[in-house]
Amino acid sequence: MKKVGVAILGLGVVGGGTYKILTEHEEFFRRTQEVEISVESVLELNRERAIALGVPEEKIAGNIAEVVCNSDVDIVVETIGGVGAAREFVLDALNAGKTVVTSNKELFCKYSHELERAAKRHNAGLYFEASCVGGVPVIRTLLDGVQSNEIYSMMGIINGTTNYILTRMAKCGCSYEDALKEAQALGYAEADPSADVEGFDAAYKLSILASLAFHTKVPFAKVFREGIADVTKEDIQNGKALGYCLKLLAIGKQTHSGIEVRVHPAFVKEGHPLAAVDGSFNAVYISGDSVGDVMLYGRGAGEMPTGSAIVSDIIYAATHSENKYSTFKNTATGDKETNYVADFKSAYYFRLTVTDRAGALAKIAALFAKYNISIEELLQKSGDEKTATLILVTHETHEFAAKNAVARINASGLAHVESVLRVAQ
Ligand code: HSE
Numbered sequence: 001m002k003k004v005g006v007a008i009l010g011l012g013v014v015g016g017g018t019y020k021i022l023t024e025h026e027e028f029f030r031r032t033q034e035v036e037i038s039v040e041s042v043l044e045l046n047r048e049r050a051i052a053l054g055v056p057e058e059k060i061a062g063n064i065a066e067v068v069c070n071s072d073v074d075i076v077v078e079t080i081g082g083v084g085a086a087r088e089f090v091l092d093a094l095n096a097g098k099t100v101v102t103s104n105k106e107l108f109c110k111y112s113h114e115l116e117r118a119a120k121r122h123n124a125g126l127y128f129e130a131s132c133v134g135g136v137p138v139i140r141t142l143l144d145g146v147q148s149n150e151i152y153s154m155m156g157i158i159n160g161t162t163n164y165i166l167t168r169m170a171k172c173g174c175s176y177e178d179a180l181k182e183a184q185a186l187g188y189a190e191a192d193p194s195a196d197v198e199g200f201d202a203a204y205k206l207s208i209l210a211s212l213a214f215h216t217k218v219p220f221a222k223v224f225r226e227g228i229a230d231v232t233k234e235d236i237q238n239g240k241a242l243g244y245c246l247k248l249l250a251i252g253k254q255t256h257s258g259i260e261v262r263v264h265p266a267f268v269k270e271g272h273p274l275a276a277v278d279g280s281f282n283a284v285y286i287s288g289d290s291v292g293d294v295m296l297y298g299r300g301a302g303e304m305p306t307g308s309a310i311v312s313d314i315i316y317a318a319t320h321s322e323n324k325y326s327t328f329k330n331t332a333t334g335d336k337e338t339n340y341v342a343d344f345k346s347a348y349y350f351r352l353t354v355t356d357r358a359g360a361l362a363k364i365a366a367l368f369a370k371y372n373i374s375i376e377e378l379l380q381k382s383g384d385e386k387t388a389t390l391i392l393v394t395h396e397t398h399e400f401a402a403k404n405a406v407a408r409i410n411a412s413g414l415a416h417v418e419s420v421l422r423v424a425q
Contacts, residue, residue: 001030004318005040005072007061007098008079009089011050014103014130015042015079017307019053022314035318040072043089064089068096075125075314078102087111094118094126099323101313103130103306109204109220112211113330125323127313132205133158135305136298137312138284142212143324149288151213154252155424158205160280160300161188161196162228162248166265167278170236170245176229188280188301198227199263202250210252210261213286215327217334218252224262224342231265235351235419238391239267242377244349245275249424258339266422267349274424343400347376347423349393350406354415356388364390367409371401390415393423 006022008015022039029037043061044050050060061067067076067089076093078100080086086107093100095118102108108115108131119126129139133156142151157163161183168179180197183189195201203223210218228248236246244267253260268275273295277283282300287293299305329335354360361380368375377393394402406417 001034001036002318003036003038004074004314005038006075006077006314007041007043007067007070007073008039008077009043009064009067009086010078010080011042011044011046011053011055012079012081013303014306014310015044015077016049016053017303018077018079018310019055021304021307021311023054025311029315033315033319035315037314037318041067041070043067064092068092068098073098075099075101075317077310077314078104078107079310080104081106083107083110090115091118094122094124097122097124099125099127099317101127101130101310101317103310105131105201105204105208109207112208112326113217113332116325116330119323120325123323125317126325127317128208129313130306130309132208133282133284133296134298134300134302135308136282136284136296136300137309138209138296139212140312141286141294141296142209146286146288146291146294149290150254151286151288152254153287154209154213154284155274156209156250156284157247157274157277157282158250158284158300159196159199159202159248160282161193162202163277163282164188164280165197166228166231166236166246166248169231169233170240173233173237175233176231197229199225199248202248202263206250206252206261206263209250209284210259211326211328213252214254214259216259216338217326217328217330218259218261219332219334222261222334222340224264226264228265230419232419235349235421238351238379239349239421242379242391242393243270244268244423245270246421247274247277249274251424255341258341260341260344262344264422266346266424268424272424343398345396345398346402347394347396347425348402349391349421349423350417351419352390352392352409352415352417353383354388354390356383356386360414361390363412363414364409367412368392368394368405370408371397371405373397373401373405396425
């Protein structure tokens with residue numbers, strides 16, 4: 001039976017989950033995969049943590065050199081995170097000819113070109129299923145499940161923290177601040193939540209997924225990004241009244257004018273499969289020319305779901321002798337021939353405070369019409385004696401037209417645009 005030795009760098013939440021799955025399923029993998037996988041080394045500064053997990057003392061390495069020089073180690077798992085030591089250690093492992101499995105989305109998003117070059121040079125494997133959407137096998141699906149398709153769109157809820165916050169705001173009517181505190185208390189959000197709430201985490205993942213889906217390197221810098229920190233419960237409730245749910249969406253589209261990649265809050269119609277994805281769950285909705293629509297749903301984070309993705313990569317590497325690399329030229333800046341669409345099309349939700357007098361509504365509608373923006377739905381709520389709140393949902397228009405219309409309305413003195421949210425089609 002084939003024997004494979006694994007080293008784990010970092011025994012935090014994900015590394016710990018990986019260790020548990022590997023040690024608890026040894027016999028299962030022998031039986032079902034015909035491979036004997038053993039943990040031969042771990043690199044963890046907190047020795048007590050490693051010992052508490054059951055790692056024998058002699059398997060705790062003192063430094064990365066001990067790991068990469070260990071001839072019993074074939075596969076190195078990186079679960080340290082960030083782009084400092086993790087980048088250095090992964091390169092050390094690849095340069096020593098070890099296959100690497102990583103859960104590090106920031107590292108893979110920013111440096112996959114460099115890592116892949118080192119992997120190819122040393123005939124090592126490089127696997128990253130756990131970098132995107134935790135336990136949901138979206139990368140394997142793109143590589144080995146729907147590769148016969150031209151993918152024309154991908155829409156996902158790929159950050160559990162923000163989905164938890166938005167779900168709480170919708171279901172309990174709490175403010176963004178209160179929902180964030182709750183997410184922090186439950187361990188979903190970090191003390192510094194910016195990577196999640198400002199959309200960085202989702203944008204790293206979208207850059208990776210869009211590169212695989214569209215067969216061209218989509219650099220992080222090309223991903224349009226807006227977070228959820230300015231979302232108000234009022235807008236969520238207004239959306240609800242109109243039959244919409246608000247989600248932080250990651251959208252990738254291949255259009256005739258080029259590629260669109262964007263992360264931003266957006267309303268989805270209540271009947272859409274993504275609308276039902278609540279709490280910390282994730283989902284990705286992929287549309288291809290032959291398969292039609294495919295949706296993957298599950299846990300995008302956590303020790304066991306993300307550990308599951310890592311161990312699947314370990315098994316894949318252990319049972320495949322050929323290494324597969326990108327289907328596209330993997331450079332830092334991507335292909336110069338690839339166009340990106342900044343003036344993308346979307347429908348929009350606007351909330352305006354209007355001076356409540358005869359003709360105001362007609363004038364506002366006329367301003368939208370100037371930018372060729374057609375109104376699909378309209379809701380008016382009375383405010384104080386002099387003002388009213390207008391909620392408008394438009395038909396599909398262009399991003400720049402929506403921005404220009406907002407500037408024009410605000411300059412007109414007729415109304416003030418309080419919020420603008422995109423509505424996914
Ligand atoms: N912080 C991420 C999330 C999990 O909330 O989905 C890891 O990417």
